[in-house]
Amino acid sequence: MKLVKAYNSVSLIVRILCGLVIGAVLGVAFSNLSVVALLGSIFVGALKAVAPVLVFVLVISSLAQGNDKLDRRFVTVIALYMASTLLASVVAVVGSFLFPQTLVLSQAAESDVVPTGVGEVLSNLLINMVANPVGAIVEGRYIGILFWAVVMGLAAKRVASDSTKKLLEDLSNIASLAVKWIINLAPFGIMGLVYENVSTNGLSIFTDYGKLLALLVGCMLTVALVVDPLLAAIILRRNPYPLVFRCLKESGLTAFFTRSSAANIPVNMELCEKLGMDKEMYAVSIPLGATINMDGAAITIAVMSLAAANTVGIQVSFVTALILAFIATLGACGASGVAGGSLLLIPMACSLFGVNADVAMQVVAVGFIIGVVQDSVETALNSSGDVMFAATAEYSQWKRAGKSLPTFLGGTTKVDI
Template identity: 60%
Template sequence: MFIIKKYNETSLVLRIIIGLILGIACALLFPQATMLTTLGNLFVGALRAIAPLLVFFLVASALLAGNSHLDRRFTSVIFFYLFSTLIAAVIAVFASTLFPKKIVLASAYQASKAPSGIKEIVNSLLMNLVDNPVNALVKANYIGILFWAILTGFALKAVAKKETITIMNDIASGLTKMVQWIINLAPFGVMGLVYTSVSQNGLGIFSKYGSLLLLLMGSMIFVALVVNPLIVGIALKRNPYPLVFRCLKESGITAFFTRSSAANIPVNMALCERLGLDRDVYAISIPLGATINMNGAAITITVMTLATANTLGIHLNIVTAIALSVLAALAACGSSGVTGGSLLLIPLACSLFGIPNAIAMQVVGVGVILGVVQDSMETALNSSGDVLFAATAEYRDRLKAGKPLPAFLNQSLFSHKTYKEEA
């Protein structure tokens, strides 16, 4: 019990780093220790098993419990969330095209031919959309899962009682807790995955992982410091960086260490209050943003999917580029608010290229290895964006109504005054 207590008290990031180091050492010293390979397979298998159920119940319960009242500010927030997520996916496509990367997989695979035209893509999407819901869950057909989850959410909303909402929320919360348990065992899974990769391919794989991580980080930094400020600047016709830097500082840094958009919701709510936002709006938009404002997740899904396609010799064309951007944005909106949520939806984007779930889940394993840094930066981008766009929507509404904005929006980038001091 003492060992278990110490294990749980130790930072997950530190545990993953230790697991990574142990995996490398064991691969170099004991290259025939197949038991460690089994650890990696068990970890990936557990994620593969729980992910479809998690996505279904998270989406259905969110729609069932959602507030039906929408005003202009709330509609603007949703637009900013979805639009910025789509743009992030597009940026990731361009970045992956300019700097193509490959992933070292544990086993070779000959992928089926990529869709050659829009007709083939649409037909494939429609057939997956109306797949038998049970079969979609069993086969991890995420397009079908999302479709039936949305229908289930709206259908239950029309007839459900309070008890039904409670039950659906409890199931979603329970599945989320199960994912947290699995993620808590990530160090063992990482050790097994790293062992398998190093024992089969040597230490050279880390140079490829390193370049892939740089691509992910570079794309996220570009979105955080260029794309998001551009959206805010156009919307407010003001210098966006005071607001951008404040959100990154007071929300992004905390999210970087919690690695969970859901866990960072209280931090974001407090920041919205300090920014003088309307609580009736941000009390709904901030929790919603933890689900659908997923710039970082869209980047992760897109970059990892294209790296897989490059590895398997599948080439991107303009049709698949557009389809992937839209699909990655939609998949990102289905990410759970827990650590590693975006990784669980990589198979959805991979399905566009005919890459089976078995291969896609290997990529999820690679993502877990990169997640020590990647997931932290992804969460920081996502969660800080929740407040950024909530504030942008409200400040934009104030401008249209002729009301003044907080003074810090008109001050220099290096001002340290708070909103209350300025008010």
């Protein structure tokens, strides 16, 4: 028990950084420590398993006991999610024109599900939305989980008894506590994930596709450190960087290694609680953000599609590229409902320029190769943005209501730091 108390007395971020360093050292020194790699798989598996249940019961409980209607915070957060994703696409287009990339293509990727147009992407999204709710929970399809949780939560508000509402609240508290226990073991999971990445991939990924990775990561950092903070500053009329850096540190760091927005939902929920946010609000906005706030995916789709066009010698006008930005935004919002995520939406975007499917799937293969870095940064950007924009909408409501902002934003309200 003394050892457990000593472990818990250290900041979680410090523990995660220690796990990161230990994992990297072990990855360089040893190549076959399967037990260490297993820790990472167990951690991500546990988060992915509990996250759908957590989201489902939290949303139902929050809506069943909440106010009669969703207030303007939800309008604000949805607008921020969509504006950020669109601007991320534009940043990717501008970056690709300033630093055009070509690819060396060899082997095509294979997939059973490759959308060929925006209509198919949106169709998949709508079909997944109304899929069997039990199946959605089992398979982790968050658009379906969120849709049915909202429907059932609103229905429970109208017909459920007080004892039933109390049961829903107890279930959400049980799921939340289970998640806290899992997150507390994150340092061991991060150690395993870092070890597996370092021991398997080494540093060759940076030399083979260095320029393409630099463009992708550069665009994502521009969005994370310039575009998103600018949107938050417009809404809050405050210096947003204390909030930005806090979200990157506590949400982006774990998302970088888990490489799963779904797995990071519990982490974001806990961060929202620390930030003093309304549970009724973030219980809906965080899983919604994991579905439609897809800045990194939009950047990946736009950059890789333009690189494909450059590779086969197709001249793309800037106006056509801006149309690509819009398509990438719509496609990114549907990425979570498509097997394989954002990479499998590249052929859809390539079709805008007339790039044939064989070439497009070879570009997808390149995407899988660099995914160890690209997908990590993409997920960190997406997940940290979910919390930042939810907090921005929440704190803007505080200002309108005459409530002081948190101390780290220049106010007087104390929150857990």
